[in-house]
Amino acid sequence: MKKRILTVLVAVLLVASFTACAAPTATPVPTSTPAPTAPPATPGNPQLPLVSTKVTFTLWIQSFADIATVLGGDMNKNLYWQEMEKRTNVHIEFVNPPAGQEQDNLNLIIASQKYPDLMQLGDQGYTGGWDKAISDKFIIRLNELIDQYAPNYKAAFESSPDMNRDVRTDEGNIPGFFQLAPGPLGATFYGMVVRKDWLDDLGLAIPETYDEWHTMLTAFKTQKGAVAPLLLPANGLPAFDVFTAGYDVGAAFINVGGTVKYSPIEQGYKDYLTTMHQWYVEGLIDPDFATKKEFLPAISYTTTGKTGAWWDVTPMMSMEKMMGAQKDPKYALAAVPSPAKTKGQTQHLFQSSTRTGGAFFAVTTACKDPATAVRWMDYPFSPEGSTLAMYGIEGTTYAVVDGKPQRTDLILKNPDGLSQQQATFKYLRWQMGDTLADPLIDVQPGSDNAIYDAAWKMNNDGAYIWPSKAALSTEEGAQYSQIMGDITTYVGEMTTKFIVGTEPLADYDAFVSTIKSMKIDDAIALQQGALDRYLAR
C-alpha cells in the first residue's frame, strides 16, 4: 500500500511540475504616467540618492562573449553599475541576451509579452518601427516624462538641431535615451586594415586605388605566402559600404542628393563584383569566405600571417596588435581608406557616427515607476553622472592629467592581465545608449582612434550615407519587409555566387531584371517617402 501511495505521489508531483512550467502569467498592466505635481526639474546634478527606499528595475541589455570569465556572468560585478547603484539607490537586475542572439531573444520577449522594465533597444529593431512599438504598448512615449524629470537629457539633445530631430520618430515620439555627442563628432570605428609591416617590407605605399590593392594583394600572396591575402565577410561586402565606396555604391539603399538608389541594381555594384570575382579567381580572396560565419575577422587569420588585409573595428585592432606582436615583433597595422577607381577621387560612403547613437534605453509598459526610471536614466547626462559614465571613478579608472581625464593603468595595462577590452568590460560603462559620448578619449589628437579616423575618411565626404533614423510607417513597414525579405535573400546569395563564379557575370542583367520583377521599385518608393519625411522633420 505504501508503495502505491508513493507512485501516485510521484505521478502527481510530475504533473504539478509540468503545469507549473506552463502556467500563464498575468499580462502586465500598463501604468499611466503620473500627473506632474512639481515644476519641471532644472539641469544640473540631482539630489542623491534619487530615491530614499531602494527601487529595483529589470534591464535588458547586451552582454559580451566572455562575461562569464570577466564578471562571473553578473553585470552587477561591473564597477560602473555598482557605483550607479550606490549613488542612486536604484538596483538593476540585468537580463542579458546571449551574445550574438540579441534579435532572436528580443523577438521572443516581445512574443511572450513578459517585458523587463527597461530595455536597451535600437541595435535590435521592432517590426514596424518605434512608433508602432509605442502604439502596440510595448514601450512608452517619453516626451512628457522627459519634460518633467529629465532636464539634463533634454538640454543635451536640444543643444543641436540634428540631435533634436534624431531623438524623435516621424510621429514626434521620443522612444528613449540615446547616446548623444554634443561635442565634436565621434571617430569612425570601422574600416579596412592592412599589415603595415608587410607593406614596408615590400616597399609598397598605402594603396589608394583598386589597382594598387591588386598589386599589394598579389605581393602578399606570392612574397608573403598569405593563404588568404584579403578577408571578406560571408556576404562579400564589408559593412558600412567601406569597400564598395570607390564604385559609388553600398550594400543596399544610398541617398544620392535626396534621391534613393538601391545599390545592387546600379552599374557600380557590377563593377565591384567584377573586380572581386577576378581577385577571387586569382586566389587573392580567402577561398573559404563564403561559408564563414564570423561577424569580425578571425584572430587565427589576422594575427598569424595567413592574411594581409581585412575589415576591422578599432577595439579589435588593439587586441590584434597585442597578439600579433607575440608571434612577430614587427607586426604593425595601418588603417587604409576605401579603394577608389582613380587616384584622388572623392568618395561618398564611410561608417559614420552621428551625434545621436543608434541604441537607446526605453521604458516598457511593464515598468511600474516610469518617473523614477526616467530620473535614473537622466543621471548619466548630469555633470557628475556623465563623468562617471565616461571615465568611471577618479583615482581608480581615471586620473586628471593637465586638466584632462586619462585612463589609469587599471584599464590600459591591467595588473591582473586583463586585455584593455576586458578591463573596460569590468570597470567601465561600455554599453551604448543613455550616455554622452566621450569627446576627449575618442579623438584625442595623436591617439590611435584619431589616426584611424583620418585614414578611413580620406577623400570621403560621406554624402551618400543613408540616414539611419529615416523610418517607415507601420503599414509601409509591413509592405516593405514583405518585398525586401525576398530581395535581400536573393541579392545576398547571388552576390556571393558572382564573386565565387558559380554564377557568371554575364548573367548580371538577368539578376537586375529579377530584382525589378520582385518589385524593388515599390520598395525604393517607400524608402524615398521615408527619406523625404526625414529631411523635412
Added chain:
Amino acid sequence: MRIPEIRKDWKANWVLYAMILPVLVFVFLFNYIPMAGILMSFERFSPKLGVFGSQWIWFQNFKDFFTSYYFGRLLRNTFLLSFYDLVFAFPIPIAFALLLNEVRNKPFKKAVQTISYMPFFISMVVVAGLLIDFLSSTGGLTAIIGKLGGPTGNLLGMPGAFRPIYVLSNIWQGFGFGSIIYMAALTGIDEQLYEAAEIDGAGRWKQTLHITLPSLANTVVIMLILRMGSLMSVSFEKVLLLYSQSTYSTADVISTFVYRKGLLEANYGYSTAVGLFNSLLNLGFLVGANALSRKFSSTSLF
C-alpha cells in the same frame, strides 16, 4: 466496454493509469495546446494584440508563400534532401544489422557495434564544426577528395556538393544507432526456424533470404512509414549550421526559411503558414504511405 468493466479495469490498473498521466499531460501541453497557434497563419499576427486581437487576413499568408519567388525552390530542396536521405540512408542500418548478425565472434561484434553508435552521440553543433573544418579549402577531407579526382576548394561553398555532404554525414552519424531496432528484431527470431532450415540443408544465404528477411519485414515497413511522416522535415539544425548564402540554391529548406521569417524577421503569421503547409505535406505522406502499405502488405500503423 461496459461501465462495470471500466470500473473493474480502473480498480485493477489505476496505478498504471496514474503513471501514464504525466505523459498525457505532457503531450497535451506541448503538442496539443500549441496547435491553437495555427490560427496565427490566418492573421497578420502581432504579439501585442494576441491571437484573437490580430488582424485576420485569411489565406493571404498562404497566397504570398505560394506566389513567392522561393516557393518552388524550397519545396524542391526540402523534398530532394529528404528523398536522397531516405533512399541512401534508410537501407544502410538494415544491411549493417544483417551483416553484424552473421558475425559469430562476440567481442568483435560488440566492439563494432559500440564504435558505430558513437557518432550518434556527438552533438550536432560539434559535427557541423568538424564538417566545416574538414571540408574547408585546406581541410583534410577536401585534400582526400581532391586526390581521388573530386573537386577542390571550399566544398561547403559549392551548391552541388551540399546534398552529398548532408546525406553522407547523416549516414555516418546515424547508421549504427539506426541498426539497434533491427538488431533487436533479429534477436527475436525463433532459433528453431534456423535449426529446421539447417536440417533441410539451407545454407547461410538461403537462411537470410527465407527466414531473416521475412521476419524483419514488419519492422522495416513500420520504420518506413514513420519515416515517410517526416519526409518533408529535414534536420533543421544541421542545415542551419552547414548552409550559407552561397549554397541557398540547394540547401535552403522550408524549416530554415521558417526560422528566418519567424525568428529573425518577426513575421510570425507568414512563418506559421509556411510551417503549417509543411506539416500538412508530412501528414499527406504519412497517410499515403500507410494506405499503400495496408493495401500491399498486412502491416500498417493505423
